[in-house]
Amino acid sequence: xxxxxxxxxxxxxQDNIESRQVxxxxxxxxxxxxxxxxxxxxxxxxxxxxxxxxxxxxxxxxNDIDVRIEKSEENGAIxxxxxxxxxxxxxxxxx
Amino acid sequence: xxxxxxxxSGKGGVxxxxxxxxxxxxxxLAGKKVAALDLDIGLRNLDIVLGLENKIVYDLVDVxxxxxxxxxxxxxxxxxxxxxxxxxxQIKDKTSVSPEEIKQLCNVLRKQFDYILIDCPAGxxxxxxxxxxxxxxxxxxxTPEVSSVxxxxxxxxxxxxxxxxxxxxxxxxxxxxxxxxxxxxxAEDVNDILMLDLIGIVPDDEGIIKSSNKGEPIISDNKLFxxxxxxxxxxxxxxxxxxxxxxxxxxxxIIGKLKRLLExxxxxxxxxxxxxxxxx
Ligand SMILES: Nc1ncnc2c1ncn2[C@@H]1O[C@H](COP(=O)(O)OP(=O)(O)OP(=O)(O)O)[C@@H](O)[C@H]1O
Ligand SMILES: [Mg+2]
Numbered sequence: 574x575x576x577x578x579x580x581x582x583x584x585x586x587q588d589n590i591e592s593r594q595v596x597x598x599x600x601x602x603x604x605x606x607x608x609x610x611x612x613x614x615x616x617x618x619x620x621x622x623x624x625x626x627x628x629x630x631x632x633x634x635x636n637d638i639d640v641r642i643e644k645s646e647e648n649g650a651i652x653x654x655x656x657x658x659x660x661x662x663x664x665x666x667x668x
Numbered sequence: 669x670x671x672x673x674x675x676x677s678g679k680g681g682v683x684x685x686x687x688x689x690x691x692x693x694x695x696x697l698a699g700k701k702v703a704a705l706d707l708d709i710g711l712r713n714l715d716i717v718l719g720l721e722n723k724i725v726y727d728l729v730d731v732x733x734x735x736x737x738x739x740x741x742x743x744x745x746x747x748x749x750x751x752x753x754x755x756x757x758q759i760k761d762k763t764s765v766s767p768e769e770i771k772q773l774c775n776v777l778r779k780q781f782d783y784i785l786i787d788c789p790a791g792x793x794x795x796x797x798x799x800x801x802x803x804x805x806x807x808x809x810x811t812p813e814v815s816s817v818x819x820x821x822x823x824x825x826x827x828x829x830x831x832x833x834x835x836x837x838x839x840x841x842x843x844x845x846x847x848x849x850x851x852x853x854x855a856e857d858v859n860d861i862l863m864l865d866l867i868g869i870v871p872d873d874e875g876i877i878k879s880s881n882k883g884e885p886i887i888s889d890n891k892l893f894x895x896x897x898x899x900x901x902x903x904x905x906x907x908x909x910x911x912x913x914x915x916x917x918x919x920x921x922i923i924g925k926l927k928r929l930l931e932x933x934x935x936x937x938x939x940x941x942x943x944x945x946x947x948x
Contacts, residue, residue, distance in 0.1 A: 591850040591851070592850070593847070593857065596853050597860075597861070599814060600817055600853075603818060604818065604821050604861065607822060607825075608821070611822065612825070
């Protein structure tokens with residue numbers, strides 16, 4: 574009986590947020606961060622690989638590479654975002 | 669040579685001890701020789717859930733300290749042929765044993781038992797490290813709640829950092845009504861996130877409390893549906909390919925197999941970077 578009432582409530586929009594879906598989305602987001610922050614060398618390894626790729630195209634100074642995973646809001650939803658800030662010294666050769 | 673399996677969860681109170689008691693009993697009922705080890709030092713519980721609390725003379729710390737031989741400390745369960753309990757100590761603290769000592773103990777027990785099941789304490793500190801040290805495989809117990817799933821994920825990361833990648837999942841206290849009403853994470857949701865080998869979905873069941881009141885693991889009561897569920901988990905642990913019995917379980921087993929075939933495992937990649945973790 575309670576279930577029927579709940580279903581009705583949901584279909585009439587009184588309680589239309591399905592907590593199961595909310596739970597799943599929140600978990601996926603938080604775990605992305607947990608996994609990265611609890612890993613010792615994820616960011617270091619990631620940085621090194623990005624740097625190598627970037628070096629194929631441009632010159633950068635060694636210390637200037639800043640790579641992070643950040644949370645940010647986009648259209649009302651919280652998302653994980655890869656943020657890289659890499660000042661370029663010089664373009665390699667002619668494009 | 670026996671197999672050492674740790675039952676762990678990170679979060680407290682999700683059903684590690686209940687699961688250990690039922691699986692140990694079930695393996696014994698299936699004809700295996702089983703040692704159940706309570707590694708929750710200071711918070712001894714497996715003895716009372718198994719109904720063996722009045723038989724304790726020596727405990728785990730006595731064995732590790734060399735105060736007595738392990739054979740003397742192991743309590744033989746007279747009801748189930750092949751089931752033995754090594755109780756935890758109630759007074760000493762978790763630091764009184766080391767991971768290396770537990771590993772050695774497991775290696776000794778391996779020679780005599782088919783299965784050694786370890787009941788892990790909550791948390792990821794010293795007690796956790798002791799409990800996982802000697803394990804070949806792990807069973808992660810998670811309830812379908814955000815905090816439990818999150819802690820499970822953390823524990824999986826720590827296990828993998830120790831090179832322990834043979835990890836199975838049991839979802840405990842599952843409430844089909846809530847799931848159908850879309851107010852509880854489904855088994856599929858949980859396994860999408862944790863991506864382990866799902867070996868069981870145990871419903872939330874009043875009978876569990878009654879059985880621990882009596883000190884008789886519920887798996888021994890053949891009439892009950894939940895007993896069948898535990899029996900199937902036992903068979904999966906023994907390497908049998910058992911069909912899942914509820915529609916929910918049935919669906920999941922197929923998806924799980926497909927996933928493993930296709931290796932749709934995007935998040936697992938992230939974990940592979942975890943090679944060493946100093947925090948815990
Ligand atoms: N499937 C279930 N249905 C109903 N109750 C359950 C179920 N599984 C466990 N419980 C109950 O939940 C409580 C906690 O279980 P248990 O002691 O096994 O958890 P635990 O993970 O070992 O806890 P701790 O972290 O404190 O060691 C107990 O009261 C137990 O009876
Ligand atoms: Mg316990």
